[in-house]
Amino acid sequence: MITERKAAEQEKKRLEAQLLQSQKMEAIGNLAGGIAHDFNNILAGVIGFTELLQANLKRGTKAFNYSEQVKKAGLRASELVLQILTFSRQTKTKIKPVNIGIIANEVIKLIRSTLPTTIEIHHDISDNLIVSGNPAQIHQMTMFMNGVLMHC
Numbered sequence: 583m584i585t586e587r588k589a590a591e592q593e594k595k596r597l598e599a600q601l602l603q604s605q606k607m608e609a610i611g612n613l614a615g616g617i618a619h620d621f622n623n624i625l626a627g628v629i630g631f632t633e634l635l636q637a638n639l640k641r642g643t644k645a646f647n648y649s650e651q652v653k654k655a656g657l658r659a660s661e662l663v664l665q666i667l668t669f670s671r672q673t674k675t676k677i678k679p680v681n682i683g684i685i686a687n688e689v690i691k692l693i694r695s696t697l698p699t700t701i702e703i704h705h706d707i708s709d710n711l712i713v714s715g716n717p718a719q720i721h722q723m724t725m726f727m728n729g730v731l732m733h734c
Contacts, residue, residue: 618666625663629656665718680717683709689724 632653639646686707694703713720 614666618663622660622663622667625656625660629653629660632656661718665722677714677716679712680715680720681709682711682713682720683707685717685721685724689721 632649636649690703
């Protein structure tokens with residue numbers, strides 16, 4: 583009887599800790615979602631004004647090329663916001679054709695910046711690997727798998 587009671591108490595403590603962790607994760611998701619929405623509003627202005635600027639610039643000039651880089655960075659940031667919103671479950675996932683090679687190459691660039699320079703990464707990833715999926719979720723999963731492999 584005492585053993586069963588102690589086991590039940592331990593199970594209760596474990597479940598309470600699991601519930602608390604779940605509530606913390608939900609709060610973090612809500613916070614991330616709120617910040618992502620605000621950040622997305624800022625990005626809309628950056629991208630919109632960059633497009634207005636480009637309408638007054640001649641293609642091929644340094645100024646146009648610089649503005650194109652600003653626009654690309656803004657669009658990439660918008661994709662990251664979508665990933666955050668997807669993670670926090672505040673947006674619906676969209677399934678579309680996704681080039682796995684491009685996502686894998688982006689992840690490799692991110693990985694390189696976190697590794698010591700003594701570590702080399704060699705890869706042979708085709709840019710023609712198309713699947714149906716959600717790009718944000720595929721990116722998240724690729725980053726997750728990288729984390730798992732780094733700890734092996």
